[in-house]
Amino acid sequence: MPQHKNIDNQVMRWCEQIKQAQVDQQIIQISGHHSKVLRDAATESLSTAGYEGIVSYEPAELVITVKAGTKLSELKAVLAQHKQMLGFEPPDYGDSTIGGTYACALTGPSRPFRGSLRDFVLGTKLIDGQGRYLSFGGRMIKNVAGYDVSRMLVGSKGSMALVTELSLRVIPLMEERSYQMEMSENEAILLMNQMAGTSLPLSAAAYYEGKFIYRVAGAHPLQTNRVGVTEIDNDIWVRLNPFRPQLPPDVKLWRLDVESTTPAIENTIAVGSCGMRRWVASKDKPNHPYTTLWQAYFAPRHNDTPRVAHLKNGLRDVFDPHHIFKQM
Amino acid sequence: MEVINALKQVLSAESLLTSDEACRPFECDALSAYRERPLAVALPSDVEQVKAVLRICKQYQVPVITRGSGTGLAGGSLPLKDGIVLGLSKLNKILKIDPLQRIAIVQPGVRNIVVSEAVADYGLYYAPDPSSQIACSIGGNVAENSGGVHCLKYGLTVHNVTSIKIVDMDGTESVFDEKDDGIDLLALMNGSEGLLGVIVEIKLKLLPKPEAAQVVMAAFHSVGACADAVTRVLEQGIIPAGLEMMDKFSIMAAEAFAKVGYPTEAEALLLCEVDGSHDQVQVDAKRVADILTQAGAYQIQLSQNEAQRIALWKGRKNAFPAVGRFSPDYYCMDGTIPRSQLAYVLEEIAKLSDKYGLKVANVFHAGDGNLHPLIMYDANKPGELATTEAFGGEILKLCVDVGGTITGEHGVGVEKLNAMCHQYHTPELEIFHGIKAVFDDTGLLNPGKAVPTLHRCAELGHMHVHHGQLAHPHLERF
Numbered sequence: 001m002p003q004h005k006n007i008d009n010q011v012m013r014w015c016e017q018i019k020q021a022q023v024d025q026q027i028i029q030i031s032g033h034h035s036k037v038l039r040d041a042a043t044e045s046l047s048t049a050g051y052e053g054i055v056s057y058e059p060a061e062l063v064i065t066v067k068a069g070t071k072l073s074e075l076k077a078v079l080a081q082h083k084q085m086l087g088f089e090p091p092d093y094g095d096s097t098i099g100g101t102y103a104c105a106l107t108g109p110s111r112p113f114r115g116s117l118r119d120f121v122l123g124t125k126l127i128d129g130q131g132r133y134l135s136f137g138g139r140m141i142k143n144v145a146g147y148d149v150s151r152m153l154v155g156s157k158g159s160m161a162l163v164t165e166l167s168l169r170v171i172p173l174m175e176e177r178s179y180q181m182e183m184s185e186n187e188a189i190l191l192m193n194q195m196a197g198t199s200l201p202l203s204a205a206a207y208y209e210g211k212f213i214y215r216v217a218g219a220h221p222l223q224t225n226r227v228g229v230t231e232i233d234n235d236i237w238v239r240l241n242p243f244r245p246q247l248p249p250d251v252k253l254w255r256l257d258v259e260s261t262t263p264a265i266e267n268t269i270a271v272g273s274c275g276m277r278r279w280v281a282s283k284d285k286p287n288h289p290y291t292t293l294w295q296a297y298f299a300p301r302h303n304d305t306p307r308v309a310h311l312k313n314g315l316r317d318v319f320d321p322h323h324i325f326k327q328m
Numbered sequence: 329m330e331v332i333n334a335l336k337q338v339l340s341a342e343s344l345l346t347s348d349e350a351c352r353p354f355e356c357d358a359l360s361a362y363r364e365r366p367l368a369v370a371l372p373s374d375v376e377q378v379k380a381v382l383r384i385c386k387q388y389q390v391p392v393i394t395r396g397s398g399t400g401l402a403g404g405s406l407p408l409k410d411g412i413v414l415g416l417s418k419l420n421k422i423l424k425i426d427p428l429q430r431i432a433i434v435q436p437g438v439r440n441i442v443v444s445e446a447v448a449d450y451g452l453y454y455a456p457d458p459s460s461q462i463a464c465s466i467g468g469n470v471a472e473n474s475g476g477v478h479c480l481k482y483g484l485t486v487h488n489v490t491s492i493k494i495v496d497m498d499g500t501e502s503v504f505d506e507k508d509d510g511i512d513l514l515a516l517m518n519g520s521e522g523l524l525g526v527i528v529e530i531k532l533k534l535l536p537k538p539e540a541a542q543v544v545m546a547a548f549h550s551v552g553a554c555a556d557a558v559t560r561v562l563e564q565g566i567i568p569a570g571l572e573m574m575d576k577f578s579i580m581a582a583e584a585f586a587k588v589g590y591p592t593e594a595e596a597l598l599l600c601e602v603d604g605s606h607d608q609v610q611v612d613a614k615r616v617a618d619i620l621t622q623a624g625a626y627q628i629q630l631s632q633n634e635a636q637r638i639a640l641w642k643g644r645k646n647a648f649p650a651v652g653r654f655s656p657d658y659y660c661m662d663g664t665i666p667r668s669q670l671a672y673v674l675e676e677i678a679k680l681s682d683k684y685g686l687k688v689a690n691v692f693h694a695g696d697g698n699l700h701p702l703i704m705y706d707a708n709k710p711g712e713l714a715t716t717e718a719f720g721g722e723i724l725k726l727c728v729d730v731g732g733t734i735t736g737e738h739g740v741g742v743e744k745l746n747a748m749c750h751q752y753h754t755p756e757l758e759i760f761h762g763i764k765a766v767f768d769d770t771g772l773l774n775p776g777k778a779v780p781t782l783h784r785c786a787e788l789g790h791m792h793v794h795h796g797q798l799a800h801p802h803l804e805r806f
Binding site for chain 2: 025048058059060061062080082083084115116118119128132135138139142143144145146147148151152153154155156157162171172173174181190193194196197198199200201203218220221233257258259260261288290292296300301304305307308311312314317318319
C-alpha cells in the first residue's frame, strides 16, 4: 500500500510565503546556492539551500527521489555507493543543487547518447504561484496520465513554480575510457558524427585544443590500436563540464546549439555534445538562431516567435497568475 | 451543412467523407467498444489543407478529432457526433533522412516501421517499437508518447523526438525544438493526445542498429521469485533491451498459439534480451543467465542464433491474440507499478478476478513496471462489458494506490477519464485544463478526452476529501 507522507513544515512555510507575497505584491526570486544566478536585491528571496536529502531510493527500481536543494555532489555520492549515476552528467558550478540544475536544464557531455536532463525526469512536487502544493508525474519510467508537466518545467528557471522535490531515473555506473586524436575541427566534426552511427558504445564526443576527444562505455575494441589515438584520463569531461574558459575582459562566451554536422563556426573554442554544441568566444553575438550569452549568468535568448511567446506567457499565467515569481 | 460545404471548397470529394458507409471505418479506434459516427472525415493531402480545415472548423465552431492510423487503445480518436475527424494518413512522406546526423524528418502519417525500413541501409533504426508498429503512425506515437518492448533501454517516443511542428486552430504553425531555451514545450507535446495542436511534422532521432542481440529465457516456480530475479538483474547494472514477464495463463496461451517450447508448467516466464556490441552481448548474456539461475530460475535457455532469438520472442509478441483465442473478447489494461509491488498486485488482481467472475492473463514489461492485465469477457453477454470496465477500474486504482499510474503507454483517451480522477486532485486537473486553454482557446481540439472535467470527478466522489488540502496537511499525497 502507498507510503503515507505528510507535507513537511518547510513546504507549508513556502506555501504561506508565496500566498503572502501575493497579498504584499512582492516578487520572489527562487534560488539554491546562487551558483548560477545572481541575487536580485529588489526581490524577496526564497532559497532551497538546506532543503536537501534523499526522499526515497531503491536502486533496483532505477529511480531516486530527492529534495530540490540537494547538492549534486551529495546526490552523485549516494548513487555511486550503489554503482549508479545521473545519466545526464550535470555540470557542478560549486554547490549546485539538483533543483537549480533542473531549472536551468543543464546536461553534460553524454547528452547525444543518453539524453538530456528532462529525459530523466519522472515526477515533480511543486508549489505554484497561488501557494498550492501539487504533484505531477511520479516514480514510474512510463507514465502518460495527464500532460507531462514535470518535463515541461525543465528550463523554467524558477519563473513558474517552486519545485520542491524531484524523481529522477538513474542509470548504472559504467566503466568508461577516454581517448584523443589530433586533427582539424572539421575533420573531428565529421568523424564524431560517423562514429556515433556505428555500434561503438560512445558516451561523449568533443573537440578541444586541436584534439578530437571521445569516451567509450563498457566492453569495446581497443581504441589505441587506431593510428594516432592515445588514451587519456576521464577527468577531461569534468574539466569541460561546466565549460569555464579564461577569456579577455572584452570577449564574451556564447553557447550555440546547432545541427551536429554543422561545419566549424568562426571563433569556436570548443565543440561539445558530438557536434551539437559550440562554444564561441567573441565580442559580438554570433549570427545564429540558437545562441545564448553564457557569461551574464545564463541570459535567456528571447527569440521566440509571437505564437510561442504567447504560449509561454499563457502557461506562466496558468502556474503563476499573479506573477509572484521573478522572470529571467 | 454549412461546415461541410465550406470543407468541400478546400478538399476534393475523395478527401472528404460524409456518407454513413464511408465514415464507418472511422467510428472507432482500436478500443472498438466505443463508437460514434462523426459529422464527416477530412483526409487532407498536405499541411496547407490541414490549416484550411482547422480554420473552417474554428469558423463554424466544429470540434476536430485528429487521427493517425486508428490503432490507439484508449479511444483517444473516438469521433464526436458533431465533430470532424481529421485523418492524417495521407501526410505520409519522409521529408528528409540525414544518416550522418542520424535524424529523419517525417510527416505524421508515416507508419512507425516505415522509418526503420527506410534507414536500414545506413545501419540505423528508429527505436520506439509499439507492438502495433506495422500500422501505427509517428504522429499518433507522439500524441500518445508511445512505448514498446525496448523502452527501458531506448526510451519512449519523447526521448526520440527532437523537433515537432504543430498547427493550431487558426492555422498558425509553431515549431518546438530540443534547441529551444526556456520551458520544454517539445516535451509537453508528447502524450498530449491531440488536445494541444495538430502535429504536422516530426524530427526523429535515429540510432545505430545494435551489432548483436541475445535473449535469455528463464522459468520460475513463482511470480515472486521471477520479480525478484528482475530486481537482481537491474541491481547488477545491466539494462536489458527487453525484459518481459508472463504469468501461467499467458504462457499456456502463448505456447498453444506459437508452439515455441515455453515451459507450460512454469508459474512465471521471463524473457530477457541484451543487445549492443558483440563483445558486450557475450558478457551480458552470460551474466544475466548466472544471475537468473542464482535467483531461482529452474530452467534457462539462451538463444544460440538469430532464428532462435526470434522464435523465443514469437510467443510473447503474440500473447494478446493468443489469449484472445480463449475468450470472445478481451480488455487490455495498462497500469504501471513499482516492480517491488508486483507479487502483491497480481495477488489482488486474482482476488478481483474471483470477485467479478472474469479470468485474467497478465503480461508485464518487467523492466519498466508496465503491467498489461488482459480481462477476458464476452461482449455479447448483457452487462459483461460494464462488469469488465468496473473490474478494470479497480485494477487501475490498485496501481495508483501502490505508487504507480493508470496508464504507462496507451494514454487516457475516453477510457481512463474516471481513473484520472483517482490519480489527480482538483488543483492538478485545473492546471491541465489551464494548459489546454492556452494552446486551444476554442476548446475544439479533441474535446472531452484525456483530462476529466472537475464536475465528472466530483460526481464520482473522489474529490471532496481533497478540498482544502493545505489546511489539512496530513492528507495523503502521492
